[in-house]
Amino acid sequence: MRTALTIAGSDSSGGAGIQADIKTMTANGVYAMSAITALTAQNTTGVTGIMEVTPQFLEEQLDDIFTDIRPDAVKIGMVSAGPLIKVIAAVLKKYEAKHVVVDPVMVATSGSRLISDDAIEVLKTSLLPLAEVLTPNIPEAEVLSGMRVRTEEDMASAAEYIGRTYHCAVLCKGGHQLNDANDLLYRDGECLWFRGRHIDNPNTHGTGCTLSSAIASNLAKGYCMEAAVERAKAYISGALSAMLDLGKGSGPMNHAFDLESEFIGTRDGDKEVWL
Numbered sequence: 001m002r003t004a005l006t007i008a009g010s011d012s013s014g015g016a017g018i019q020a021d022i023k024t025m026t027a028n029g030v031y032a033m034s035a036i037t038a039l040t041a042q043n044t045t046g047v048t049g050i051m052e053v054t055p056q057f058l059e060e061q062l063d064d065i066f067t068d069i070r071p072d073a074v075k076i077g078m079v080s081a082g083p084l085i086k087v088i089a090a091v092l093k094k095y096e097a098k099h100v101v102v103d104p105v106m107v108a109t110s111g112s113r114l115i116s117d118d119a120i121e122v123l124k125t126s127l128l129p130l131a132e133v134l135t136p137n138i139p140e141a142e143v144l145s146g147m148r149v150r151t152e153e154d155m156a157s158a159a160e161y162i163g164r165t166y167h168c169a170v171l172c173k174g175g176h177q178l179n180d181a182n183d184l185l186y187r188d189g190e191c192l193w194f195r196g197r198h199i200d201n202p203n204t205h206g207t208g209c210t211l212s213s214a215i216a217s218n219l220a221k222g223y224c225m226e227a228a229v230e231r232a233k234a235y236i237s238g239a240l241s242a243m244l245d246l247g248k249g250s251g252p253m254n255h256a257f258d259l260e261s262e263f264i265g266t267r268d269g270d271k272e273v274w275l
């Protein structure tokens with residue numbers, strides 16, 4: 001079985017972060033491992049607290065993983081502080097990690113800030129150059145390129161600038177802002193559009209985490225970048241189409257849409273009767 005590692009923050013409500021990544025990797029047929037950068041106390045309405053791990057403890061988790069079960073791909077999500085980013089960069093180099101997917105998480109769907117300003121600078125100088133592919137959404141692409149992104153042409157220009165600067169592929173996601181389901185892949189001087197079907201579902205908590213983990217899983221299984229993105233888009237469309245509706249805010253998706261999940265008891269009026 002192929003293996004994948006997520007380096008990210010824990011989401012107590014289970015829809016984004018480490019929890020979304022492990023569900024996605026499992027559903028995409030790879031063995032999932034995790035190195036946790038921070039605990040967050042959050043639900044679908046917002047993040048109420050962040051507790052970072054120490055850089056030493058993150059390094060210990062990563063050393064234990066790489067010296068035992070080597071990941072075939074690595075996905076990096078929320079890393080809120082510069083010293084943690086430096087540890088990740090050093091470990092990826094030390095173990096010559098393959099298929100590194102970086103989702104440059106900056107702000108949660110609920111609006112909460114998930115990275116400090118100085119950490120963005122460390123991200124740019126030490127982590128982005130190690131990535132095979134970056135997956136910014138539009139606001140993140142604006143921060144990384146210093147450009148305003150308002151049109152599809154702007155998405156292509158920003159992705160090209162980021163790709164040339166950090167020598168990697170860039171998947172600029174249109175979600176929630178320009179065109180929801182249409183993403184642009186810049187790779188080796190060429191732009192390729194992935195035009196998805198817009199799904200009318202307001203519950204999009206964790207879409208970015210899920211897409212990047214699905215790409216990492218498919219790279220781990222040996223698919224080329226274009227096929228990995230295509231398959232990841234199909235997976236996220238399935239998870240959104242399942243129309244799960246949990247929580248008071250922008251809720252999570254159904255990562256296990258392929259598995260049976262209905263209540264098997266019966267109903268007596270308003271009451272659930274257990275078998």
Ligand SMILES: Nc1ncnc2c1ncn2[C@@H]1O[C@H](COP(=O)(O)OP(=O)(O)OP(=O)(O)O)[C@@H](O)[C@H]1O
Nearest residue numbers: 109137173175180181182198199206207208209211
């Ligand atoms: N309503 C939708 N219908 C179909 N696909 C969607 C929809 N919303 C988002 N997507 C897809 O989900 C993926 C994640 O994109 P999105 O822009 O939502 O990421 P993000 O902003 O980083 O997510 P997050 O909510 O985790 O911050 C992309 O492939 C995008 O096209």
Ligand SMILES: Cc1ncc(COP(=O)(O)O)c(N)n1
Nearest residue numbers: 009016017078108109205206
């Ligand atoms: C731990 C963690 N990582 C990432 C996100 C971003 O996901 P979203 O923007 O969908 O809230 C999050 N909310 N929490």
